[in-house]
Amino acid sequence: MTIKRVAIVGLGLLGGSLGLALKEYCPDIVTTGYDSDPETRRRAAERGLAGTICESASGAVAEADLVVMCVPVGAMGAVATEIADALPRQAIVSDVGSSKASIHAAISAALPEHIVIPAHPVAGTEQSGPDAGFASLFQHRWCILTPPDDVPEEAVAALRTLWEALGAEVEIMSAEHHDLVLAVTSHLPHLIAYTIVGTASDLEDVTRGEVIKYSAGGFRDFTRIAASDPTMWRDVFLSNKDAVLEMLQVFSEDLTRLQRAIRRDDGDALFELFSKTRAIRRGIIEMGQDDARPDFGRSDHEG
Numbered sequence: 001m002t003i004k005r006v007a008i009v010g011l012g013l014l015g016g017s018l019g020l021a022l023k024e025y026c027p028d029i030v031t032t033g034y035d036s037d038p039e040t041r042r043r044a045a046e047r048g049l050a051g052t053i054c055e056s057a058s059g060a061v062a063e064a065d066l067v068v069m070c071v072p073v074g075a076m077g078a079v080a081t082e083i084a085d086a087l088p089r090q091a092i093v094s095d096v097g098s099s100k101a102s103i104h105a106a107i108s109a110a111l112p113e114h115i116v117i118p119a120h121p122v123a124g125t126e127q128s129g130p131d132a133g134f135a136s137l138f139q140h141r142w143c144i145l146t147p148p149d150d151v152p153e154e155a156v157a158a159l160r161t162l163w164e165a166l167g168a169e170v171e172i173m174s175a176e177h178h179d180l181v182l183a184v185t186s187h188l189p190h191l192i193a194y195t196i197v198g199t200a201s202d203l204e205d206v207t208r209g210e211v212i213k214y215s216a217g218g219f220r221d222f223t224r225i226a227a228s229d230p231t232m233w234r235d236v237f238l239s240n241k242d243a244v245l246e247m248l249q250v251f252s253e254d255l256t257r258l259q260r261a262i263r264r265d266d267g268d269a270l271f272e273l274f275s276k277t278r279a280i281r282r283g284i285i286e287m288g289q290d291d292a293r294p295d296f297g298r299s300d301h302e303g
Contacts, residue, residue, distance in 0.1 A: 001158040003092070004029060007064035009057050009079055011035040011044040012229075013124060014096045015070030016133025019049040021166045024135040034060035035130070043130040058086035066159070068119075069095040069107070074235035077106035084111055092155050094119045098182060098232075099240035100146045100175035108148075115155050118175060120144045120182070121168060126227040139167035146175040183243035188251060190233055191244065193225035 006022060008015045011033050022029050033050030034057045035041050045053040054060040061067045061083045069079050076095060087093070092115045097103045100118045107116050123141035125132065143163040147156045160170045173181075200219065237244055261269040 001092075001152075001154040003065045003158050003162050005063055005065045006031050006162075007061040007067045008033045008050055008070060009035075009060060009067065009083070010070035011040055011049050011053075011130050011133075012070065013128050013132040014121065014137075015068070016044065016047070016049045016130050017123075017135065017137035018068060018070065018096070018133075018166075019044075020047075020133055020135040021138055023048065023051075025167065026162070026165050032060040032064065040130045047130060047133075049130060049133060057083050061091070062086050062088070064088060064091050066092045066094065066162070069093070069097075072229075072232050072235045073097045073099055073103060073239045076103050077110055080107045080110035087111065087114060089113070091115070092117055092159060094159060096121055097239075098186060098236045100144075100178045102239040104146070104148065104175055115151055117145060117147045117151055117156060117159050119146070119159065119163070120178065121163070122182075122186070123168075124228075126224050128229040128232075136167070138163070141168055143168035143170050144178055145170060145172050146178050147172065179240050179243045180246070183240060183247040187236060187240060187244050188247045190225055190228065191237065191248065192251075193222040194233075196222050197226040 006018075006029055008019050008031065011019070012035075015033065015035070019031055019033055022031050031050040032052045032054055033041075033044055034054045035044060036057075041053050041055070044050065052060075057079060064087070067083065067087065069076055071079050076097065080093070093107060093111055094117050095103055095107070096119060098120060100120060104116060104118045107118075121138050121141060121143040123137050123143075125137075145156065145159060145163075156172070160172075163170050196219070258270075258273065260266075261273075
């Protein structure tokens with residue numbers, strides 16, 4: 001199975017980056033794109049986020065070998081229903097969403113006769129929209145595929161080959177395991193960031209201006225995470241709520257233990273925890289998943 005034509009539905013950060021990456025690293029693949037927002041379609045055409053920007057989702061997918069839905073998690077089912085009649089029978093349908101079990105259920109319900117292979121490129125920034133995308137977004141980043149057991153192996157191989165061509169490291173796991181892992185590594189950190197930034201903003205004895213003016217490095221990095229697309233993250237938390245709630249309960253218990261250690265002046269317990277977390281940070285850098293330079297290698301002017 002060879003992928004020669006890719007349709008991208010949703011032309012924000014991930015969809016736009018996918019289109020630019022295909023142009024850069026897979027120039028022989030024909031791309032079409034669609035976004036429900038006319039202004040986004042206009043800007044996508046200006047930036048060349050796809051070879052052809054279509055005026056309907058159906059038009060974009062009509063001749064596709066692969067359709068990648070780059071829309072909020074909560075919109076996946078509706079988009080799948082919208083393209084059902086126009087979708088070629090042999091086309092692979094995938095996505096870039098941050099939760100997988102609920103997405104597979106929604107897409108499969110709308111497209112029961114099609115090959116559905118959920119995917120999650122673990123890459124992104126806090127920016128959104130058609131101007132946010134860039135071709136190298138997926139370089140040296142993981143892309144997790146969660147194919148159901150009944151999906152043909154050649155379809156999985158074709159999708160894997162495509163993501164590897166874009167620079168990603170591909171991992172295959174079950175949708176349920178993915179959702180549990182990402183609840184720890186992505187969803188819970190975002191939830192904490194939103195909470196911390198909101199708490200700082202709401203403190204009665206600290207003005208909003210002071211929070212912004214005296215932000216230390218740790219708080220600044222939380223604000224970067226908390227600046228992420230609110231629609232996308234609302235849908236992620238609701239679609240993966242069971243795993244998120246499970247990890248949130250574990251985190252709450254750990255936070256209680258930390259609170260107890262501080263109250264009891266238990267420096268040994270604090271030192272043990274901080275040493276363990278420092279080792280995890282070093283492991284992330286050694287795997288090439290972040291930068292050891294000050295401010296994580298970001299320049300002062302970087303948005």
